[in-house]
Structure formats: C-alpha cells, structure tokens
Amino acid sequence: MTKPRVAIFDFACCEGCQLQIVNLEEEILDLIGTVDVVEWREAMSEQSHDYDIAIIEGSITRLEDEKRIEIIRSRAKILIALGACATIGGVNKLKNNFSITDVKSCVYGKHADMPHLDTYYTKAIDEIVPVDFKVHGCPINGREFAAIVRALLLGKKPFVPDYPVCVECKALENVCRWEYNEPCLGPIIRAGCEAKCPSAGYRCFGCRGYVDHPNVDAAREVIDKYGLSLDDLRTRMVLFGSKQGPTL
Amino acid sequence: MSVSKLNKQQFGQFVDAILAAGRKVVGVVAKNDRFVFNTLKSAKDLRLDYDVTILSPRKYVLPQVEPLLTFEVGGDAKSVKQNEPMILLGIHPYDLIAINQMDELFSEGEYDTHYMDRRKNITLVACDVAKASKNVFASSMETAVADKGYDILITDIGDAYLLDAATEKGQALMAYAKGAAAATAEDLKKRNAIQEANKTGLNKHKLNCKPSYLPKLMETAYNHPVWEEKARLCYSCGSCNQVCPTCYCFDVQDRVNWDLKTGTRVRCWDGCLLENFATVAGNHNFRKDRSARFRHRLYRKAKYVPEKIGGQIACVGCGRCVTACTADIANPVTVYNRLMEERTIG
Numbered sequence: 001m002t003k004p005r006v007a008i009f010d011f012a013c014c015e016g017c018q019l020q021i022v023n024l025e026e027e028i029l030d031l032i033g034t035v036d037v038v039e040w041r042e043a044m045s046e047q048s049h050d051y052d053i054a055i056i057e058g059s060i061t062r063l064e065d066e067k068r069i070e071i072i073r074s075r076a077k078i079l080i081a082l083g084a085c086a087t088i089g090g091v092n093k094l095k096n097n098f099s100i101t102d103v104k105s106c107v108y109g110k111h112a113d114m115p116h117l118d119t120y121y122t123k124a125i126d127e128i129v130p131v132d133f134k135v136h137g138c139p140i141n142g143r144e145f146a147a148i149v150r151a152l153l154l155g156k157k158p159f160v161p162d163y164p165v166c167v168e169c170k171a172l173e174n175v176c177r178w179e180y181n182e183p184c185l186g187p188i189i190r191a192g193c194e195a196k197c198p199s200a201g202y203r204c205f206g207c208r209g210y211v212d213h214p215n216v217d218a219a220r221e222v223i224d225k226y227g228l229s230l231d232d233l234r235t236r237m238v239l240f241g242s243k244q245g246p247t248l
Numbered sequence: 249m250s251v252s253k254l255n256k257q258q259f260g261q262f263v264d265a266i267l268a269a270g271r272k273v274v275g276v277v278a279k280n281d282r283f284v285f286n287t288l289k290s291a292k293d294l295r296l297d298y299d300v301t302i303l304s305p306r307k308y309v310l311p312q313v314e315p316l317l318t319f320e321v322g323g324d325a326k327s328v329k330q331n332e333p334m335i336l337l338g339i340h341p342y343d344l345i346a347i348n349q350m351d352e353l354f355s356e357g358e359y360d361t362h363y364m365d366r367r368k369n370i371t372l373v374a375c376d377v378a379k380a381s382k383n384v385f386a387s388s389m390e391t392a393v394a395d396k397g398y399d400i401l402i403t404d405i406g407d408a409y410l411l412d413a414a415t416e417k418g419q420a421l422m423a424y425a426k427g428a429a430a431a432t433a434e435d436l437k438k439r440n441a442i443q444e445a446n447k448t449g450l451n452k453h454k455l456n457c458k459p460s461y462l463p464k465l466m467e468t469a470y471n472h473p474v475w476e477e478k479a480r481l482c483y484s485c486g487s488c489n490q491v492c493p494t495c496y497c498f499d500v501q502d503r504v505n506w507d508l509k510t511g512t513r514v515r516c517w518d519g520c521l522l523e524n525f526a527t528v529a530g531n532h533n534f535r536k537d538r539s540a541r542f543r544h545r546l547y548r549k550a551k552y553v554p555e556k557i558g559g560q561i562a563c564v565g566c567g568r569c570v571t572a573c574t575a576d577i578a579n580p581v582t583v584y585n586r587l588m589e590e591r592t593i594g
Contacts, residue, residue: 027506030506031506033506034506034508147503150504150505150506150508151504153508154504154508159501162522162523162524163484163485163486163519163522163523163524164483164484164485164486166483166485166486166487166490166574167485167486167487167490167519167522170303170486170487170490170491170572171303171312171490171517173279173282173284173302173303175280175281175282175302176487176572176574178574179571186485187483187485187574187575188483211484211523212523213484213523214483215481215482215483215484215538217480217481218480218481218482218483218575219483221481221575222481222574222575222576225575225576
C-alpha cells in the first residue's frame with residue numbers, strides 16, 4: 001500500500017495548531033511513518049503539488065488567499081481544516097465586527113491603502129471551498145488530531161464530539177462555572193477539548209465553535225435566572241463567536 | 249451479625265491498616281469546597297462528614313471509559329477485564345441503592361461479565377448521611393437509609409463510629425479493626441435515631457406521592473405539555489445524565505493504534521439527553537426532539553427501569569441533577585409533582 005501524500009498549508013493564523021502536531025512528540029514519528037509528508041512549511045523545506053490530503057490551518061483574509069485555497073482544493077482528495085481559524089474563522093473574525101476601512105487604518109495607519117496590505121473580512125475555509133473534516137479548537141487537541149488521522153487512513157468516519165463541553169467537564173468533576181455566576185459557554189460549545197479551560201478555573205471561551213444545534217433561545221432565558229444580562233453573555237461570545245453561526 | 253464500635257482514633261487506625269496492607273481504597277475526599285470519590289492515601293483525608301459528592305461512585309463500578317477487548321483487524325479479539333479489587337468507602341445509602349440496582353440490571357438477561365467480574369471484586373462500605381446536601385430528596389424516594397446491599401455500614405454516632413458488617417467480605421475487612429467493642433443498646437439507639445431522622449430529613453424537594461405510585465402516574469403522562477415546556481430550555485448537555493448514579497447507558501467505540509491494525513474496543517458513558525444518543529446507522533435519529541429526550545429520562549426513572557427490577561424507581565433522590573442543570577429543568581420532583589397535580593386518573 002502506498003502511503004497517502006499529505007501537505008500542510010497555513011493561512012491567517014498563529015501557526016500554533018501546527019505546533020500542536022509537532023508537539024505530539026512520541027506520536028509524531030508514528031504519524032510521519034504512516035503518511036508521506038510532501039509539504040509542510042513549518043517543519044521542512046520541500047514543496048509539492050502532488051498530494052492526497054491537504055491540511056489547512058488559518059482563515060482566509062485576502063482575495064489572493066481565496067485563489068490559493070481553491071487551487072489546493074482542486075489538487076487534494078481530502079481537505080482537513082485545522083484549528084479554530086480554519087474551522088470557524090476564530091479570533092480573526094473579531095475584525096468582521098467593524099468596517100474594513102476602520103480596521104485597516106487602525107492596524108496599518110497611513111499605509112492602510114498600500115496594495116500588499118490589502119485585506120478583507122475573515123472567512124472560515126468552508127466559506128470558500130468544501131471541507132471534508134474539521135479539527136476544532138484553539139489550539140487543536142493533538143490527541144484528537146491523531147485519532148482523526150488514523151480514522152481517515154482506515155477509511156472510517158472520525159469520531160468528533162457532537163455534544164457540549166459540559167459532558168467532558170462534568171466527567172472531570174469540575175464545579176460548574178455557572179454555580180459561581182460566571183457565564184460559561186460550555187453548554188453550547190462542541191466538546192473534544194477535555195474541558196481544559198473550566199478544569200483550570202476559567203469559563204469556556206468557545207474556541208471549538210457551536211454544537212450542531214445550540215439552544216440559543218435557552219441561553220437567552222437562562223441568563224435571567226442568574227441575574228445576568230444578555231450583554232454579559234454576548235461580550236463573552238465575541239472572541240470566538242463573532243459572525244459565526246447562531247448569535248444571541 | 250453483630251455491630252462493632254470504634255472510637256474515632258481507632259477508626260482512623262482501621263482505615264490506615266487497610267491501606268498499609270496494600271488494599272486499594274477509594275474514599276470520599278475534599279476537592280476545593282466540594283467532595284469527590286478518589287483513591288485514598290491516608291485516613292486523615294477521608295471525609296465521612298460530606299454532604300454529597302460531585303459524581304456518584306458509579307464511576308468506579310462502571311468506569312467512564314472501560315476497555316472491553318483488544319483486536320487485530322482481520323485477526324483475533326481478546327477480552328480485557330478491568331476488575332482490580334477495591335474497597336469503596338463512604339457510600340451514602342442512596343448511592344448504594346443505585347449500585348444495587350445496577351447489579352440487577354447488568355446481571356438480568358444478557359449477563360455482563362465485564363461489569364459483574366469487577367463488581368464482585370468491590371467491597372461496598374456505606375455510611376449514613378451526616379449532613380444533608382442542598383438538593384437531596386432521598387427521604388421522598390425512600391432511599392435515605394439502607395438496610396441491605398452493603399458489606400459494611402458505618403454510622404457516626406458522635407464520639408464513635410458503629411460498623412455493621414453484613415457480609416463475609418465485610419467481616420473479612422473487620423479483621424483490620426483493632427480494639428473494636430460490641431455496640432451497646434445505647435449505641436444502637438443513637439444509630440436508630442440518626443437513621444429515623446434521615447428518613448424524613450433528607451428532603452429539600454418533596455415528592456407529592458409515594459415513589460411506588462410513579463409507574464402508574466406515567467401511564468397517562470406521555471403527551472403531557474410539561475415535556476415541551478421544560479425541554480424548551482434544555483441545552484442537551486447531558487449534565488443530568490453524567491452526575492446521575494442510576495444512569496448506566498454507554499457507547500462503544502474502537503480506538504485504533506498507529507499500526508492501523510491493532511486497537512482497543514472501549515465502552516464509555518453516554519447520556520440520553522445528548523442530541524445523537526439515539527442516532528443509529530444511516531444517520532437516523534429516533535429521538536430527534538429535545539422534548540422526546542427529556543421525557544425519556546423521566547420515563548426511564550419512573551417506569552422503564554422499574555419494570556425491569558421489580559418496581560424499584562431509578563431515581564434515588566441524590567439531587568445531583570438539580571445542582572448540575574444550568575437551565576434548572578432537571579429536577580425530577582418538579583416534573584412528577586406537576587404530573588400529580590394534573591393527572592387524569594386516580
């Protein structure tokens with residue numbers, strides 16, 4: 001059996017999710033042994049146009065990137081979106097809350113109109129091309145990524161949780177952040193992170209995006225029971241939830 | 249069998265002697281301002297004065313993730329058992345009753361050797377409730393005290409503990425109890441008073457009927473508006489399932505190693521409130537609506553499980569779901585009382 005050829009590409013992102021792959025440490029050799037990595041800017045010099053699986057990190061923020069992702073899609077049999085920037089737009093979508101002119105002048109000042117600084121509203125990968133699989137999170141969970149890759153190599157559908165973070169959080173015997181009157185996004189956000197933030201004493205920030213059918217109407221009413229306002233919740237959804245799916 | 253008495257110091261020595269003998273003991277310990285069952289390292293960490301633990305001891309009887317077998321694609325499969333002997337120390341009567349129910353459920357019909365082999369190696373040391381938790385309603389469910397199902401029952405009578413060893417397993421453990429005296433009639437009177445008080449005192453939510461009436465109540469409740477009304481606020485987060493001592497539903501998953509040939513089949517906790525709990529092959533979900541899932545949980549407790557195990561209600565009144573539910577819709581008492589008020593039969 002020939003090994004599948006894999007290429008890893010990055011767009012607008014911090015490249016932290018690729019780093020999580022490198023951080024697989026003892027497993028990275030197994031991974032590299034199972035596939036043939038033909039392009040990976042962060043870890044090697046070689047490049048190739050011939051690959052079966054394309055792994056995309058980052059979101060699309062420039063017109064030229066749209067063309068680039070379309071070309072990658074046309075070459076790949078399977079396309080995987082890696083990390084929140086790629087799957088939901090991530091932190092990059094914060095800028096979609098403002099006018100693009102304001103954003104550009106705020107960041108680039110008097111050079112805002114230079115052609116090499118041209119930028120537009122952030123899009124997740126699946127807003128441009130079809131995505132076969134999503135590896136959620138900011139950053140991704142390396143173990144989950146490894147399990148998804150193994151499933152794909154076997155031709156099986158990878159297991160990605162379709163339930164909220166609460167499932168993993170409760171299993172770890174964390175006290176619910178809501179019991180401390182802290183609006184946590186756990187009940188509407190997809191699990192798979194092993195409830196890292198609540199386990200460390202923080203609320204869920206929502207980096208893995210919404211579950212398939214988040215009960216947003218419930219969120220609206222439940223917030224009242226805790227003597228909090230809808231804005232308390234809204235402000236906590238801005239970081240990863242801006243212009244993404246169901247909003248309050 | 250007779251009831252023994254150990255003063256508090258002797259009791260600590262009893263627990264430490266068990267640990268010194270190399271036995272695995274899981275007991276109730278503090279976790280920040282709450283309590284959890286965890287591996288016990290020393291008697292001084294044990295907190296029998298606890299109100300309720302975050303998760304029930306179910307996590308040791310039916311682990312959250314349990315290997316069932318290892319396999320090789322195209323080759324053989326080999327059964328794996330996770331049945332390390334252990335002593336579960338400090339189980340409240342309501343949790344004990346939940347474990348006893350699970351024993352019946354996993355041995356009736358298709359006998360579950362993975363569960364039962366593990367269970368046979370577990371010694372159940374129960375203890376009477378010393379402090380009511382904020383949402384307990386065990387008195388309403390008639391599960392506030394237990395007169396069977398334990399290997400040893402501990403009761404704190406103030407200056408001493410009474411230990412009632414009811415089985416051979418329990419008697420064997422008592423060999424570690426040095427300096428034990430026989431409980432006097434006066435001691436037993438104190439124990440009786442504590443148990444009698446718990447029978448009515450662990451009742452932060454009052455069920456307006458005998459629990460034995462619930463299966464009958466459910467007969468005409470299937471189309472009641474309460475399911476829709478409550479489920480409207482349901483996040484489908486499964487928190488109520490996770491914390492429940494009587495929930496035992498599981499999912500089975502295959503985890504493949506990097507050689508892409510060998511792997512492990514595991515079972516892990518599932519929850520009937522989760523959106524895809526009832527999704528089957530072909531992506532068909534036969535319990536698509538939140539209200540159908542919400543209803544199922546309360547029917548299971550009050551009707552489906554009782555029909556399997558001689559009428560025992562599969563809600564033991566621990567109150568954990570009441571605390572765990574962010575939307576405050578999980579309380580079974582609220583729903584059953586509502587159905588009582590609006591019931592259409594006598």
